[in-house]
Amino acid sequence: MSPLLQGMVTILIGVGGCVGYFYAANLLLDRVIFPPSGRDPGRNISRANAVRPWLFLAPAMAALGLYLVYPVVGSFWRSLYNRDGGSFIGLGNYTDLAADPAFRTALFNNLLWVLVVPAASTFLGLIAAQLTDRIRWGNIAKSMIFMPMAISFVGASLIWKFVYANEADIGLINAIRAGLGFQDPIDVIQIPFWNTFFLMAILIWIQTGFAMVILSAALRGIPDETIEAAILDGANPFQIFFRVMVPQITGTIVVVWTTITILVLKVFDIVYTMTGGNFGTQILPSYMMSYMFKDDGRATAVAFVIMLIVLPVMVWNILQARKEMR
Template sequence: MTDSIFQTLLAVAVSVGVCLLYFAGSNWLLDNVLARPSMPRQRRERLRAGVRPWLFIAPALLLLGVYLVYPFFETLRLSFMDATGEGFVGLSNYAWVFTDENFLITIRNNFLWLLVVPAAATALGLIVAVLADRVWWGNAAKTLVFMPMAISFVGASVIWKFVYDFRGPENDQIGILNAIVQGLGMEAQAWVTLPFWNNFFLMAILIWIQTGFAMVILSAALRGVPNDTIEAARIDGATELQIFFEIMIPQVMSTILVVWTTITITVLKVFDIVMAMTGGQWDTSVLANLMYDWMFRGGGDYGRSSTLAMVLMLAVIPVMAFNIRRFRAEEAQR
């Protein structure tokens, strides 16, 4: 334990020291070598203004190149290779993707996650944000709803394992859901093994986590809705539901879209929950899990796992493009 703490502190100290040396050294080189005192003053200042920003973003660009740009092109190359990553097979991996039964099940699961989780988490977050401001204990309620955001996906999965726990038909049940079911006179179930429906039980975990995120962002947006508009609607005889759907939601629609797209991207990358809960068994696998299985289980297949990674990346691009286009449209309106 002590060694781990010491190594962590040492790593932080070395990292900060390297950063300070880099920026101090690069500024010294700029001021004393590139922008020499013998240069005309105007040209020297122009050179400093042009080069100095690149000194600050150069480390970030280097890291992006090494850990993002290069892996992308290498993954693209491997997607045209065989299992060993050495023999060229053309588009056969992509042809396999759309005919493999496991992949088709995975795509169905991903579609269900995309359809249910962002909509449910955003809707629940909006409802909590509206209702919590109407009661005196609203801040405590918001705190409780937000708390799952502080838990890792694996930690949340462990918690929900106890919720769905099944000890066999003849044993006492410790799972909360089965205890409720038995209390209602019904039979306990192994919930995560039920075909098709088990996907929704896994989705509930991510909804539980992301509702707090949606609530915080939407609560801040709702505070920006003018009270005068709401009071005027009440004077005109509008019901609370009409105020909610016809005044509040239109006013915060741009924020709702931001929350929805953010959760959508999280859903496309979901891996931890499925791995911790079912390991992808019982038809619960998603794209990230299938990619992991082909790469790290059964000897590893560079070609097919890279193809799945490219499919996952292509699935993210439309969401990102929509978000960027909407952001630019908002900027143009300002």
Template sequence: MHPFLSGIVTILIGVGGCVAYFYFSNLVLDKVIFPAQGPRAGHNINRANQWRPWLFLFPAIFVLGLYLVYPVVGSFLRSLYNRAGDEFIGLGNYATLFGSEAFRQAFLNNLLWVIFVPAAATFFGLIAAQLTDRLSWGNIAKSLIFMPMAISFVGASLIWKFVYAVDGDIGLINAIRAALFGSEPVDVLQIPFWNNFFLMFILVWIQTGFCMVILSAALRGIPEETVEAAIIDGANPFQVFFKIKVPQIMPTIVVVWTTVTVLVLKVFDIVYAMTGGNFGTEILPSYMMSFMFRDDGRATAVAFVIMVVVLPVMVWNIVQARREMR
């Protein structure tokens, strides 16, 4: 059967199955297990209502547990075994990793990504949000800056491959350099160290729109009186922005910052498509992919290192969520 047809069948089975599950499980709970009639009707209704949330939650908890909770444990256990998976080597994979030059390079590069990308994306996003705020064509500008959000990392990489190309008839950067300074074309993706920033900028380009949209909403939510009062007191526009507006939207800035940070640790596509990890641009997600299908032990070890790096953000998110619910 053609995959497309089986896709349609899957939609029908999947959606139909979900509807059937929720409807019939609910029916069974109310009519068969705890019928709302007879001598214990009241008791049964209460019991049924105690069980119902778990009925509603079960499919979601099941897939979350299987695909996201179990792998944390599963990956860690697998990372303690050798390549073939038949010999327990303890932390051997981690020892090999931290001993290898390539891993240290990937780790340091990744730190660079985690620092630079969220900072730059949030900064540009904040600037764009503030500048477009009261512009007559602000919505068009926002929409265009937001657009890269829809483009895949691979597509974005290709778009920027055109900009970075060595050939002065393809690459915009080299064309501008040649036109302004008459300099020889360079391959920016092979400049040691700085090539990382050219790759990072692609992700900044994608994420700025996201930051802008959220920060723009936060800026609009600022009580106008505070801004008015500051202006009457003689604050100039820069003071109004940095001393009145930014402090008030600080919580949102932190949320945006952490969201982008977490995303950075997932993106392997850009490095994979642009340099394949060559020229000293390897980062952890792409380093992990180089072991995928070859050495599961080391692949899972790298994945677990990424998890450890994300852990502080995760804890912080959970603490925030708990606090908000109170």
């Protein structure tokens, strides 16, 4: 059976199974387990209604539990064992990591990524949002800046490989250098330290559109009176933007910032495609992939370090969500 056909059959089984489960379980609950008849129909109905939410939630909870909750515990547990999982070595993997210069490079680079990419994307997105909202062809411009969202990280990396290529007849950067009179082409991907920033540019290019779309909606939600009052008070356009408008959307800016931060900690594709982690560009997710399939203990330890970095954001998100629900 061809995989595509297998996929179609799976869709049928999956969708049919889900619909069947929800329908049958619901029917079973109402007709057989707690029928609205017999000695006390009222009590049966309220019992059925108490069970029903869990019926609806069960498949999602099972999937979430198995694919996201269990791995957190499972990964931590696995990270306490050695390469083949045979013997318990406590925090051995973590002390090994701390002693590995490659890990420290990855951690340092990741720190740079976390500092630079969200800041640059949010800032550029904010500028793009404010500017495109003020012109008639703004929506087309938005569309173009937003487009990289649809492109895979691998595709985006290839696109930028063409820009960075080490030949003046292919790479735009070297073509511009040649136009300015520099003789030898440079390989920007191999310049120590700064190459990381060239890789970051790819993710910034992708994420600016996301920031722009959300911040543009937030900017449009600002009450006109505040801006009118600022104009009457004689504020110039820059003062109005940075002192009146931006402070009113800080909440949204923080959301955009944290969303991109989380993403930065997950993306291994760009480094993997562009340099394979060479030339000192390693980051934690790609460092982890270099141990995947080779040393599960080490790989899970790196994954857990990433989890620890994400943890504060997670807690903050949960607190935020609980505040909103009240």
